Amino acid sequence: MIRSRFFLMLVVAACSAVGFALLVDSALTQEKAAERKFTSAVESKAEYERTVAPFLKKHCIMCHGPKVAEGELAFHELDIDMKASTSSGRWAMVIEKLATREMPPEGRAKPSDDELKAVTSWIQAEMKRAGKNFSRRHAIANGNKISHDKLFDIKQAAPFDNPIRIRVLSPEIYTGFSTDIAKGLSLGQPFTPEGRTTFKDMGAPKIDEPVAVQLMNNALVIVERQTAHKIEGGKLVALPGAVKDMLSFVDESVPLTPVLMDKAISGQFQKILNRAPTVDEKARFVKLMQKNVKDAGRATGMRYALVAVYLMPEAIFRYEIGAGKGDDRGRIRLAPREIAYALAYALTDKRPDAKLLSDAIEGKLDTKEGVAAAARRLLDEPKLEKPRILRFFREYFGYDKAKEIFQEDKANPEHDPRALVEDTDKLIEYILAQDKNVLYELLSTNKSFVAYKTAADTKKKRAEAIKKFEEQKKKDPAKFANKLPQKIGRSVYTAYNLTDFPDQQPVELPAEERAGILTQPSWLAANAKTDENHAIFRGKWVRERLLGGVVPDVPITVDAQLPNTPDKSLRERMNVTRQEYCWKCHQFMNPVGLPFEIYDHFGRYRDKEPVVDPDATAKKVDKKGKSLGIVLREIPVDSTGGISGTRDPAVDGDVKNAVAMLRKLAKSEHVEQVFIRHAFRYWMGRNENLGDALSLQTAQKAYGESNGSMKALIVSLLSSDSFLYRTPTVENKK
Numbered sequence: 240m241i242r243s244r245f246f247l248m249l250v251v252a253a254c255s256a257v258g259f260a261l262l263v264d265s266a267l268t269q270e271k272a273a274e275r276k277f278t279s280a281v282e283s284k285a286e287y288e289r290t291v292a293p294f295l296k297k298h299c300i301m302c303h304g305p306k307v308a309e310g311e312l313a314f315h316e317l318d319i320d321m322k323a324s325t326s327s328g329r330w331a332m333v334i335e336k337l338a339t340r341e342m343p344p345e346g347r348a349k350p351s352d353d354e355l356k357a358v359t360s361w362i363q364a365e366m367k368r369a370g371k372n373f374s375r376r377h378a379i380a381n382g383n384k385i386s387h388d389k390l391f392d393i394k395q396a397a398p399f400d401n402p403i404r405i406r407v408l409s410p411e412i413y414t415g416f417s418t419d420i421a422k423g424l425s426l427g428q429p430f431t432p433e434g435r436t437t438f439k440d441m442g443a444p445k446i447d448e449p450v451a452v453q454l455m456n457n458a459l460v461i462v463e464r465q466t467a468h469k470i471e472g473g474k475l476v477a478l479p480g481a482v483k484d485m486l487s488f489v490d491e492s493v494p495l496t497p498v499l500m501d502k503a504i505s506g507q508f509q510k511i512l513n514r515a516p517t518v519d520e521k522a523r524f525v526k527l528m529q530k531n532v533k534d535a536g537r538a539t540g541m542r543y544a545l546v547a548v549y550l551m552p553e554a555i556f557r558y559e560i561g562a563g564k565g566d567d568r569g570r571i572r573l574a575p576r577e578i579a580y581a582l583a584y585a586l587t588d589k590r591p592d593a594k595l596l597s598d599a600i601e602g603k604l605d606t607k608e609g610v611a612a613a614a615r616r617l618l619d620e621p622k623l624e625k626p627r628i629l630r631f632f633r634e635y636f637g638y639d640k641a642k643e644i645f646q647e648d649k650a651n652p653e654h655d656p657r658a659l660v661e662d663t664d665k666l667i668e669y670i671l672a673q674d675k676n677v678l679y680e681l682l683s684t685n686k687s688f689v690a691y692k693t694a695a696d697t698k699k700k701r702a703e704a705i706k707k708f709e710e711q712k713k714k715d716p717a718k719f720a721n722k723l724p725q726k727i728g729r730s731v732y733t734a735y736n737l738t739d740f741p742d743q744q745p746v747e748l749p750a751e752e753r754a755g756i757l758t759q760p761s762w763l764a765a766n767a768k769t770d771e772n773h774a775i776f777r778g779k780w781v782r783e784r785l786l787g788g789v790v791p792d793v794p795i796t797v798d799a800q801l802p803n804t805p806d807k808s809l810r811e812r813m814n815v816t817r818q819e820y821c822w823k824c825h826q827f828m829n830p831v832g833l834p835f836e837i838y839d840h841f842g843r844y845r846d847k848e849p850v851v852d853p854d855a856t857a858k859k860v861d862k863k864g865k866s867l868g869i870v871l872r873e874i875p876v877d878s879t880g881g882i883s884g885t886r887d888p889a890v891d892g893d894v895k896n897a898v899a900m901l902r903k904l905a906k907s908e909h910v911e912q913v914f915i916r917h918a919f920r921y922w923m924g925r926n927e928n929l930g931d932a933l934s935l936q937t938a939q940k941a942y943g944e945s946n947g948s949m950k951a952l953i954v955s956l957l958s959s960d961s962f963l964y965r966t967p968t969v970e971n972k973k
């Protein structure tokens with residue numbers, strides 16, 4: 240990829256000029272540590288003795304040892320050879336308790352990050368050696384674990400705790416940024432979303448070698464295009480795509496004067512970083528240019544120097560280090576420029592616009608009110624695309640996963656997940672455009688779009704096909720007697736139990752059949768298996784994202800499969816989870832998942848469920864007694880369930896189906912608070928903690944006082960202390 244060793248040297252020079260190598264290095268060593276390998280039990284044991292045993296002795300043994308074994312966990316009895324034992328499940332639990340900082344419990348000395356990292360990486364490496372499937376989810380803190388009551392307790396006075404941080408750009412921001420700079424160039428995507436967190440944009444910074452190489456190559460492609468030229472008769476001739484202003488940088492006939500270098504450096508800084516270089520940066524880049532040009536010639540040397548600006552940490556990372564003023568409570572405010580970037584990235588995939596940057600310079604972002612006004616302006620600006628808002632709902636509800644589940648075409652040829660997802664996108668946009676009682680509408684509306692992008696067109700083409708068919712039939716009745724008109728498009732309306740595409744969109748579906756996003760075919764299909772419903776997943780979703788509950792992960796020792804008894808209903812097959820041991824978890828999922836049995840896995844409303852009829856199937860044989868396939872019969876759907884955990888007697892209790900359940904949940908204040916917690920996570924890019932209580936409560940108030948305006952909620956979050964302030968770490972407090 241990097242074109243030769245010689246060029247590699249130039250890149251290294253460029254990187255060191257901007258301090259990039261250091262970043263790559265430290266990110267690399269961190270990754271390597273996480274990926275350590277043990278080749279033998281002996282090697283693993285040695286590392287255990289070296290790092291883990293002393294850690295446990297210092298922090299855990301007093302409660303999990305020979306004298307006391309809290310939670311029935313005693314480390315001296317827990318096997319450290321995970322290959323020769325079944326201890327890995329317990330060790331996975333240790334990772335989780337450490338990652339969520341639940342252990343050691345409050346009031347005990349907190350282990351340092353390095354200690355935690357060492358212990359976690361030993362457990363992971365030993366699991367890998369033992370071939371145990373370690374789900375990385377274990378290591379991710381679950382935001383719901385923070386007590387809901389404490390968060391919404393108006394007397395909550397926990398100290399503010401929001402460490403400074405540096406995040407890598409999201410893939411979307413990177414694309415937004417590079418398409419602005421390099422129109423028409425197709426660049427490889429260096430970044431991948433984390434994929435382990437509730438929301439994609441919550442991940443930790445991660446720059447490894449492939450990412451770094453991709454970033455450099457992209458930068459090179461951009462700069463080479465901008466300075467594209469050939470030499471004809473000793474003269475430089477511009478090639479298509481070249482930026483006229485930049486050609487003088489690579490033109491050997493133009494002397495490389497300090498003024499020219501200054502222009503090159505300043506222009507590049509302005510374009511990529513939205514600011515002028517500092518005196519020190521300018522000096523470093525001048526040196527880099529001179530050296531490069533000497534080593535590699537004018538064009539190549541200059542190009543590699545220009546590339547270096549793209550590799551500056553500032554161009555790759557989102558800085559929220561609190562470069563602003565401190566306050567009397569020991570917090571530091573983000574600098575105005577950091578706020579401008581944070582606001583832009585909260586709503587758009589682009590860097591801040593000129594107005595935001597000038598707001599920052601003019602001091603308009605120095606007050607909470609000023610930041611709120613800036614956020615409001617961005618939200619109200621019709622021309623500004625704000626893809627991050629719809630993305631929140633996509634990631635929160637997760638309905639777009641319908642496209643990843645490959646439902647069998649044979650069972651339902653009309654299934655069109657792409658269209659279903661577009662319909663739900665559109666419904667959300669419709670509700671957001673009204674901006675009134677947004678959550679309530681999302682959970683209860685019986686309005687829907689139905690293949691809204693293609694419905695009119697399909698309908699027209701179908702009418703034409705029928706007309707043509709009728710004409711042909713009239714001409715040649717014999718030939719067309721047993722034929723049907725040509726089939727055009729999919730009858731997506733069947734997913735909504737309609738008999739045709741509606742003329743008006745959105746259409747009102749029967750109120751007893753549909754209530755909001757969770758009854759949209761997209762969501763139902765996304766939370767289904769390829770050939771049947773998945774009441775457990777659906778229930779888990781409701782428990783976590785509407786009720787704010789925590790369901791522990793399936794224990795590694797459980798063979799999580801339903802009995803293969805196709806003559807029984809899904810509900811009956813799920814009876815295996817009623818055993819006491821299973822029920823302590825499944826009680827939180829099944830009762831809020833089974834109400835969705837009024838739909839099938841394509842999202843079609845139903846009151847009957849097909850199951851195999853064993854008797855009829857046994858009889859359906861040919862003369863030789865060979866089976867001619869299964870016979871189905873229909874049994875009535877039982878969609879009863881019950882809500883628990885809202886502590887609201889008007890909401891908790893039995894429900895007859897999903898529609899009844901959602902209509903109740905839509906009115907629950909508890910559910911509203913859980914929704915606000917999720918919005919908080921998305922827009923802050925991290926989980927909430929007790930120190931965020933005021934921000935959350937203020938956001939809920941703003942939402943309530945505005946009659947459920949999503950805009951008001953977002954403005955409140957984006958001007959909250961949690962957005963604007965950071966707590967310094969020990970080092971930068973000094």
Ligand code: HEC
Binds near residue numbers: 300
């Ligand atoms: C002050 C006593 C105390 C200390 C110190 C302590 N724990 Fe615990 N731990 C408990 C109690 C009590 C429970 C059971 C209740 C619970 O799960 O919260 C528990 C439960 C656990 C569990 C869950 C056990 C299970 O299978 O349900 C794990 C894992 C755990 N602790 C790990 C640790 C680790 C690792 C440390 C050291 C970093 C540690 N604990 C330090 C008191 C302690």
Ligand code: HEC
Binds near residue numbers: 798799815823
């Ligand atoms: C500690 C909590 C817990 C216990 C105990 C538990 N489960 Fe589960 N189970 C879950 C969770 C959480 C899921 C959702 C799976 C996921 O998110 O990947 C699940 C999913 C399942 C599934 C669906 C799996 C799939 O991917 O289709 C089945 C079947 C299941 N459990 C059966 C059982 C049975 C049987 C028992 C008792 C022997 C049991 N579970 C005990 C938490 C638990």
